[in-house]
Every structure is written in structure tokens, then in C-alpha cells.
Ligand SMILES: Nc1nc2c(ncn2[C@@H]2O[C@H](COP(=O)(O)OP(=O)(O)OP(=O)(O)O)[C@@H](O)[C@H]2O)c(=O)[nH]1
């Protein structure tokens with residue numbers, strides 16, 4: 001508008017030009033009219049200049065204090081997204097992270113009970129099979145490394161009378177899950193997936209299927225709120241257990257403590273090991289595995305360590321956001337927002353609204369899943385699912401300006417499998433007969449994902465990848481720092497191009 005007005009005053013009217021004609025001063029303009037018109041034009045010019053000035057001021061403000069950095073965590077269920085978010089919290093607000101120990105203690109108690117439940121159900125099914133009353137335990141939700149065994153041993157592994165007695169003694173643990181779930185879920189809320197402890201009965205498997213589902217939660221803030229009350233009730237104290245009300249009559253810690261010896265006995269029983277082995281159930285590879293630490297985590301005054309919190313497993317249903325401010329070197333401070341979403345197939349439609357205006361995606365692939373299938377669909381290999389998802393994300397035109405960082409996660413479990421002699425090439429056929437060592441196999445996976453990235457990206461981008469163990473806070477810290485620096489660098493580089 002200002003340029004338009006300026007031109008109007010300065011340019012010699014060319015009567016043949018329709019635009020000039022339209023804006024030309026009226027013919028026979030009186031001296032008063034001329035004065036008024038010039039005054040109005042001067043006023044309009046002043047307003048226009050003020051607007052221009054304000055736009056310039058806002059533009060330079062924006063340059064000085066950039067918008068918040070938005071990062072989305074993506075990957076299939078159990079890939080380690082929530083664990084990555086926990087690591088961000090641990091680095092940026094360790095105090096707040098540790099203030100949530102009471103809530104994570106409850107999740108760890110649920111994790112212990114779930115592991116015990118899976119063993120008890122395996123015993124029940126084996127017993128049913130032996131007595132000719134039941135069906136195979138194959139079914140959804142039971143974590144297996146491969147398809148269920150058809151080995152006749154699996155169906156006829158003897159269940160000793162001691163095991164049956166142990167099973168009876170551990171039945172009261174059902175209450176722990178009930179109590180904790182009631183506490184975490186407000187009455188009438190449908191936020192949890194149905195996850196109640198399946199009664200250890202002789203019901204045929206099919207009638208119990210679905211009760212194997214994992215505990216999942218929709219809103220982090222809400223369930224932690226339930227345990228926040230424990231904090232409010234706690235006696236004032238400076239020690240590390242101050243936020244846990246051990247005196248709470250509803251706290252299942254006492255019952256778990258009373259069952260501890262039986263749980264240890266169950267887990268160490270050679271018949272149980274054999275039953276789990278023939279059914280190809282590997283509890284050690286599952287999230288929330290604490291059976292090797294039972295005396296510690298069921299101690300009466302147990303307070304979870306940072307490590308325990310990183311290992312606790314709670315499936316995500318909704319979206320949680322972690323905000324923090326980061327000052328990097330002599331750079332300006334930035335407001336960061338890291339979003340964690342649920343990775344189960346049925347939840348992936350909820351990702352899209354977060355694609356807009358994203359600075360970076362951290363995409364997690366649990367590489368130890370090369371010989372595992374999805375809990376949601378046992379016909380799909382986990383690495384295959386991650387590959388398809390990766391193609392889908394890197395080829396998305398909405399994300400073409402987003403930096404994508406690949407975390408090849410669960411390296412510790414991956415290494416342990418190779419060390420135990422599991423053949424990578426047996427599951428990833430294209431790998432063939434190449435060496436089964438960690439370096440060769442992990443660099444093969446990295447290259448595969450790198451090739452797909454180059455092939456499917458709509459625009460050229462740098463491929464960033466890291467081999468990670470998200471349950472190892474120490475090694476993760478440096479990686480997350482590097483990622484944060486990279487994201488800021490890229491963001492500044494992009495904004496200087498605008
Ligand atoms: N051993 C090992 N366990 C890991 C690693 N990363 C994550 N985990 C564990 O794996 C389980 C699943 O991790 P989560 O972070 O809950 O997975 P998620 O991607 O958030 O899964 P959804 O919420 O279902 O989408 C948790 O118990 C973690 O402690 C890792 O690198 N090594």
C-alpha cells in the first residue's frame with residue numbers, strides 16, 4: 001500500500017494507462033480538495049509505514065527467539081519411544097523424573113505380576129494338555145520368538161506337583177493387578193485396555209485369549225496423578241523414598257514381598273524354564289522384565305532406581321508431551337517439545353496431526369526383533385513391520401523438510417541373541433551366509449535403512465543413524481545430546497535459507 005501511494009504522488013499521470021487513470025486526482029480539484037487529499041494520503045502513508053515497521057520488528061524478533069523445536073518419536077509398539085522420552089526427562093529435568101518414582105514403582109509391580117501370570121498360565125495350559133483337558137497355549141499376546149512350537153514335548157511337558165502347589169500359592173497375586181489398575185483408572189474410565197489378570201483356571205485358551213493383552217494407558221498425567229496423592233500424603237523427609245507412602249493399606253508391596261520367595265522359586269524351577277523354552281516364550285527379552293531382581297524390587301522399602309524406571313514397561317495409548325528449555329553453548333535457548341505416541345498398529349492413524357511443522361522425527365527400530373513377530377499380528381515379523389513403516393514415513397511429502405534420525409535400538413538384546421547363536425541370516429534371508437557377528441549384521445541393517453531413506457525421500461536429506469540401548473542411560477545421554485545439536489544446527493541452517 002505504501003509503495004502504491006508513493007508511486008501515485010510521484011508519477012506523471014499517463015492518461016492512456018487505465019490504472020493511472022483510475023487513481024488520478026479528480027479533474028478541476030479545488031485548492032481545499034487538494035489539501036485534504038494530500039493530508040489523507042500522508043495519513044495513510046504513516047499508517048502503512050507503521051505496519052511495515054511492525055512486520056519487520058516481528059520478523060527480527062522471530063529470528064532472535066526461534067519458535068519451539070518440535071520432535072516426534074515414532075516406531076512400532078515396544079520399539080522404545082517412551083523410554084527415549086524418559087531419557088530426555090532424565091537429562092533435562094532429573095528432579096521431576098525422580099519425583100515420579102512412586103508411579104513407576106507401581107508399574108514395576110504390575111510388570112512383575114504380569115511375568116508371573118504368563119508363567120502360571122503356561123503351567124496351567126501344560127497341565128491341561130497333560131490331563132487332556134485343554135488346548136494349545138498358542139494365541140495372541142503371548143510373546144514368542146517364533147511361531148508356536150509344534151514340538152510334541154511342548155504339549156506334554158510334565159507339570160510337577162510342586163509347580164501346581166506353587167501356582168496355588170501365587171494365586172493371590174491376582175489382587176495386585178486389580179488393586180493397581182483400579183487406582184490408576186478413574187471409575188467409569190475406559191482409558192485402559194482390558195488387562196485384568198486372567199484367573200489361573202483350566203479354561204481353554206480361547207476363552208482366556210484377549211486377557212493376555214498388555215497394560216496400556218492413555219494419559220500419562222492422569223495415571224501419575226493417582227500416585228501423586230501418595231506424594232502429598234508422604235511424611236516430610238529428605239530421603240530418596242519420601243515420595244512413596246509405604247504405610248498405604250492399599251499398597252500391594254506387602255503382598256508382593258510375601259510372595260517373593262515363591263516367585264524366585266518359580267522362575268528358577270528347571271521345569272518352568274523348559275516349559276517356557278518349548279513354548280518359545282522369552283520373558284527376558286520382554287519389556288518390564290524384573291524376574292532376575294525379585295528380592296530387590298519386592299523389598300518392603302523398595303524405591304526404583306533410574307535404571308529400573310527406564311526398564312519399566314507401560315504401553316502408550318495416547319500422546320504425551322515433554323517440554324524443556326535447552327541452552328546449547330553460546331547459542332540462544334530453545335523451547336523443546338518432544339511428543340511420544342502409541343506405536344501399536346491400531347494407533348498409528350493418530351500420528352498424522354503431529355506431522356505439521358515438525359523439526360525432527362526420531363524413528364526407533366528395535367533390531368533385536370529380527371526373529372520376533374508383532375504381538376498384534378503374529379503373522380508379521382517385527383523387522384519387516386519396521387521397514388514398511390520407515391518407507392511410509394520417509395516418503396511422506398508432508399515430512400520432506402523434517403530431519404529424520406534413525407535409532408537402531410535394543411542393541412543389547414540384539415547382541416545377546418547373536419552371542420547365543422541365533423542366526424541373523426535365518427530370519428533375514430537376504431543376509432544369506434555372511435558372518436553372524438555384531439559388526440557385520442548391524443552395519444547390514446544400517447545400510448538397508450540408509451538405502452531406503454535415499455530411495456524414498458522426496459527431497460535430499462542427510463541420513464542420521466545411531467545404534468542405541470535406551471535402557472542404558474549413560475550411553476544414551478551422549479547420543480541425545482548429539483541429536484539435539486544436530487536438530488538445532490539444521491533448524492538454524494534452514495531458517496537462514498528462508
Ligand atoms: N533391553 C532393552 N530394553 C529396552 C530398550 N529400549 C526399550 N526397552 C524396553 O522395552 C520396553 C518397551 O519400550 P517402550 O519405550 O515402552 O516402547 P514404546 O515404543 O513406547 O511402545 P508403545 O508405547 O507400545 O508404542 C520397555 O520395557 C523398555 O524398558 C533397549 O535398548 N534395550
Ligand SMILES: [Mg+2]
Nearest residue numbers: 081082315316
Ligand atoms: Mg510408549
